[in-house]
Amino acid sequence: MKKIRIFSTAIFLLAALFVQYAAAQNLPLLFKQATNAEINLNEQQALDIYKKILVIAPDNLNALVKATELSCSTGERLPIANDKRITFQSALAYAQRAVATHPEAAESYYALALASAKMTEVEKDRKLLVQYVKDIKTNADKALNINPNLGMANFVEGRWHYEMNNLNWAKKLALKTMYPGGIPPTSYDSAIVYLEKCRQTQPYYVMNYLILAKSYQANNNPSKAIEVLKQLVKLPVRTPDDAALKTEGQKMLDSLE
Template sequence: MKQVLLALLLFAAAPLVAQDIKTLLKEAENAERSLKDSEALDKYKQVLATDPDNIQALVKASELSSGIGARLADKKAKKTYFDQAKTYADKALQVDANNADANYVRAVVAGKLTETETENKKIVAYVKEVKDYADKALALNPVHARASFTLGKWHMEMVNLNWAKKAAVKLLFGGLPDATIDDAIKYMEKSRQLDKYFVLNHLELAKAYKADNKPAKAIEILNLLVKLPNRTADDAALKEEGKKMLQDML
């Protein structure tokens, strides 16, 4: 009899739990939209405490952890957030290895970990992961704006590697990967077509055009950039960087 009552209570509680999760997800989205990343991250963590396999919460918790960590000055604190972001991304991939967003955030955190890692071999391994996961995200969703940007940024960074890192990359990849400024621009332009409000993509695209000796195109992109609305906690600072770059080019 007790087991029957317990089963009935659990059955009755299930809709309430689902409703709580839905409410928390909405609150997290609103906090993120208000540029309150830490508050949003806490909400997603609350979702995961109840529903540890919630793919949306895992993806967003990883993305926010990467973003918050990137803003910190202390390298140890940055790494703590990046490691947390990797844990969430890895869990998301365990839940659904063919989820484009999960692959995208895993690519992002691999890129972030290159900033805190000191061992060349591990840095290069992370560099390889960036491309592998971004490639898979785009294979799963060819119109994924942020995955397209991530791949474009990867090409840009490969072009600009110093000789020591090029040697390490060559050793791990079995040769230098095909990376060109043209491909960097191609992927970032694709990202711009898919998401015209993506501030970071505009800034990096302008840098790519400048590096490719196309100042007119860089200025065109920067003029668009400074007029964009702030949609993430990083956008105001990125727009200021773009504004300074524009002033220096005029």
């Protein structure tokens, strides 16, 4: 009886290992399907596939980062505030898992900075809001300390500098009084440095061009803003948001020319 029990256990373990092996063999196909879904502008489908990948490989860095990014972008389009918040919280959870399992990777901290930025859009508690604002820069800094050429980390850092410098005086005062140690120095010049670096490594990222153009305009350099906007309107549509961003860029360009 004991031998039968041991044999049954061995068979069960072998079957489980076979299932795990078979699932792992499907990972390249699933990644390809997710990429194709993104190319076809179906981000929700891509996100669902990355979730499947994370069931098979919970610590896969690429899948964790992509799940973070797509949770952020799909959540942004949700019309119901609570649904948006839940989706952004999912993005934050994926990013936190990326940092926990891959603390050596710049992409992990970029993902956490991105998710923290999205949480600032839905967080109502002032102390938590300030903490998320701080977390954006803290984690973007960590990402860039590991890899200064990580394009999307440069974008998050650059946008943080732009938005901090673009706050009205009342919001700046509120942040200054609650931000531990005071708000780090910001300027449109610093925003431009980071955003230009993103443009070098992410030449098709439409949102970066728009924030860069706004930074140049705010920095009293309309000729550079026009130059960036002329490039923006010629970019291909690669995400569901790009068409609207290009329309906004064209309107801005028309107002400057």
